[in-house]
Amino acid sequence: MQLSPLQSRLAASVIASCLLLVIYLILLSPKFAFALEFDPISPEHDVHELSYEQLDAVEISEALDLGSPAYEPKFALFDRSIIGRVEGGAVDIANNEVKKSNLAPGSTMTYVFQVSSVNGETTRDLSEPLELRRSLNTSRTPVMDGAGDKGEGEGDGDGDGTSLKPELVRRKESTKTLWISANTCLQPARRSSDRTAPDPPQLTLYVSTSPDNTSPGPEQSEDTQKAIVFTEGAVMFNTSIDKDVYLSISAPSVSAEDFDTSRQYNFELVASTDRYYYTFQGNHTDPGLVWVDSDASAALLQTNYLNKVSSQVIKTPPYVMFAHNDGNIDIRGVRNSYCGLSSYAQIRNLADGSSGMMTIGLKNGGDLNLTRQEFYVSGLNTSSNYTAILARPPGKSLQTRQDDSSDIGGGIVFQPASFSTKPNGACTFIFNLTFCDQTQYAVPGNPQTFPNATALGKFYDDYVSSMWDNFDKVLQQTPCEAPSTARYSLARDCDDCKAAYKRWLCSVAIPRCEDFSSPDRPYLQMRNIGTPFPNGTTVDQAILDEYGSSKAFLASRNPKIDEVVKPGPYKELLPCDNLCYELVQSCPASMGFKCPLPQSKFSFKTSYASKSPDNSLSCNYPGSAHFLGGAGILSPSWTGLVGVTGALLITLL
Numbered sequence: 001m002q003l004s005p006l007q008s009r010l011a012a013s014v015i016a017s018c019l020l021l022v023i024y025l026i027l028l029s030p031k032f033a034f035a036l037e038f039d040p041i042s043p044e045h046d047v048h049e050l051s052y053e054q055l056d057a058v059e060i061s062e063a064l065d066l067g068s069p070a071y072e073p074k075f076a077l078f079d080r081s082i083i084g085r086v087e088g089g090a091v092d093i094a095n096n097e098v099k100k101s102n103l104a105p106g107s108t109m110t111y112v113f114q115v116s117s118v119n120g121e122t123t124r125d126l127s128e129p130l131e132l133r134r135s136l137n138t139s140r141t142p143v144m145d146g147a148g149d150k151g152e153g154e155g156d157g158d159g160d161g162t163s164l165k166p167e168l169v170r171r172k173e174s175t176k177t178l179w180i181s182a183n184t185c186l187q188p189a190r191r192s193s194d195r196t197a198p199d200p201p202q203l204t205l206y207v208s209t210s211p212d213n214t215s216p217g218p219e220q221s222e223d224t225q226k227a228i229v230f231t232e233g234a235v236m237f238n239t240s241i242d243k244d245v246y247l248s249i250s251a252p253s254v255s256a257e258d259f260d261t262s263r264q265y266n267f268e269l270v271a272s273t274d275r276y277y278y279t280f281q282g283n284h285t286d287p288g289l290v291w292v293d294s295d296a297s298a299a300l301l302q303t304n305y306l307n308k309v310s311s312q313v314i315k316t317p318p319y320v321m322f323a324h325n326d327g328n329i330d331i332r333g334v335r336n337s338y339c340g341l342s343s344y345a346q347i348r349n350l351a352d353g354s355s356g357m358m359t360i361g362l363k364n365g366g367d368l369n370l371t372r373q374e375f376y377v378s379g380l381n382t383s384s385n386y387t388a389i390l391a392r393p394p395g396k397s398l399q400t401r402q403d404d405s406s407d408i409g410g411g412i413v414f415q416p417a418s419f420s421t422k423p424n425g426a427c428t429f430i431f432n433l434t435f436c437d438q439t440q441y442a443v444p445g446n447p448q449t450f451p452n453a454t455a456l457g458k459f460y461d462d463y464v465s466s467m468w469d470n471f472d473k474v475l476q477q478t479p480c481e482a483p484s485t486a487r488y489s490l491a492r493d494c495d496d497c498k499a500a501y502k503r504w505l506c507s508v509a510i511p512r513c514e515d516f517s518s519p520d521r522p523y524l525q526m527r528n529i530g531t532p533f534p535n536g537t538t539v540d541q542a543i544l545d546e547y548g549s550s551k552a553f554l555a556s557r558n559p560k561i562d563e564v565v566k567p568g569p570y571k572e573l574l575p576c577d578n579l580c581y582e583l584v585q586s587c588p589a590s591m592g593f594k595c596p597l598p599q600s601k602f603s604f605k606t607s608y609a610s611k612s613p614d615n616s617l618s619c620n621y622p623g624s625a626h627f628l629g630g631a632g633i634l635s636p637s638w639t640g641l642v643g644v645t646g647a648l649l650i651t652l653l
Contacts, residue, residue: 184233185339186266233337291419323347338411427513430457436506438622444567523609552606576619
């Protein structure tokens with residue numbers, strides 16, 4: 001049958017369409033998947049980490065992974081009231097947030113530090129390196145034949161009977177530490193100020209990481225919490241932060257008979273992922289607090305050197321000091337708490353920023369011209385014992401060019417130091433002298449002839465300066481600038497002689513004074529025993545009978561003291577014999593300096609003393625102070641000194 005032209009065209013179009021469909025099916029070969037064709041999802045898969053794009057990427061290459069880290073929903077638009085309420089009535093505490101609160105005796109306040117509040121960057125271990133790639137565990141699943149045997153080419157991954165199952169492994173997150181610290185600022189008041197009155201009981205910190213104990217406290221099981229009693233008003237504790245941490249501060253019940261129960265506790269609490277916010281006693285490098293000396297109403301205390309080289313400039317005093325008379329018990333219970341000391345210490349910085357009874361300053365000195373901080377305290381009680389506590393206030397640092405950090409937390413309380421005042425007697429404390437700049441101790445004085453320490457210090461400093469002028473005139477006759485072969489010594493020069501003479505002169509011409517009532521010690525020499533005390537009384541007759549014939553006991557070693565100051569009887573802390581030995585070694589022999597024989601009873605023993613092996617204050621030298629085991633830090637160098645015998649030719653004995 002012959003087709004019409006119209007029918008021919010229709011047939012051609014149908015045939016062409018069929019051919020195109022066949023070509024499409026042959027060349028593109030599309031695949032249609034059914035749900036039953038998927039393998040069961042392995043329980044090891046992390047479905048939260050895979051997106052459609054990531055699945056495609058894994059199929060293309062198992063080695064390269066540009067996907068982002070594990071997705072953890074934050075729900076930033078929703079607050080805790082929607083995504084989960086805090087159980088047990090606990091109060092949220094954020095990282096480094098200071099929580100201040102009053103707490104009635106017998107009550108407990110609970111907080112919660114939620115691990116979800118710390119973002120991934122904070123909780124990540126800073127020592128763990130960042131990586132672009134994630135490790136992939138690949139497992140090959142062989143295709144089983146009808147007999148249950150494994151097919152050929154197992155593990156090839158080239159489509160010959162095995163299938164690739166990429167599995168993403170989440171990198172293990174390092175557990176961070178939560179540093180918990182708290183201070184007691186106020187405590188119930190005692191009804192009695194007697195020293196036998198009991199101290200207020202301490203607060204207790206309870207910590208729980210158990211979901212079964214969201215309100216830790218004295219009523220909960222010990223198996224689900226940790227209880228830490230405050231130590232003198234402070235507590236420090238750390239725990240892991242891989243889960244929510246519940247904290248409670250509990251106040252003990254107090255006796256209404258011993259305490260005013262209407263007065264509540266007040267505390268400050270901080271939880272930090274960085275470090276302890278409040279610290280006390282030994283948790284940081286302790287700069288040391290040293291009692292230099294005192295008289296009847298004033299004392300000087302100082303830190304050890306704050307820098308290692310003089311180029312480390314200390315701009316402002318970095319520390320504060322609290323002091324308290326040991327006879328007053330108000331400070332008990334808060335001696336490790338910065339805010340507690342600020343509330344109860346008798347001597348402290350006032351609310352307006354002034355230091356009250358204290359004068360605070362920085363002083364450079366020593367062979368390396370290093371810096372230490374000094375605290376001069378006045379208005380003290382006579383014959384009293386005190387406790388001084390050094391602290392670094394919040395936001396303070398050493399402020400050297402090598403350490404310009406200013407964020408150190410909420411305050412550091414260091415080890416306490418004890419000091420005492422002398423009775424009303426012949427000793428007056430002087431410091432800040434112009435010539436003898438390292439002289440800062442109690443010296444023979446008399447309030448009637450020198451009503452203040454400044455005038456007395458000027459008298460001593462002027463006298464020593466006049467003695468120095470005479471020495472300098474003699475030294476100028478020595479050829480100090482001559483070649484080394486023509487000098488008086490190959491080991492020492494004129495600068496060494498000047499330094500040695502100044503140290504010796506300041507220690508000998510300005511004697512260090514102890515009250516006459518001080519216990520007898522081998523290094524304490526009685527002076528002026530033939531004169532009356534300022535109150536008109538005299539030395540016991542038995543002492544006069546035994547020592548009254550010796551000039552060393554009847555007068556001061558510096559005649560000007562008896563002529564001008566007229567201090568009355570006192571005891572002198574003898575200068576160190578090393579000062580004399582160094583003087584003889586450093587100066588020309590033509591100047592005639594010699595030291596007394598150690599075996600001489602009434603020359604050496606009444607003129608010098610030796611340093612104690614434990615470095616306690618057993619003799620006087622520039623920079624000496626009342627401390628054990630650390631005198632070498634402040635003392636001059638005695639390297640290479642040897643004993644020199646002979647008669648002392650200097651008049652200042």
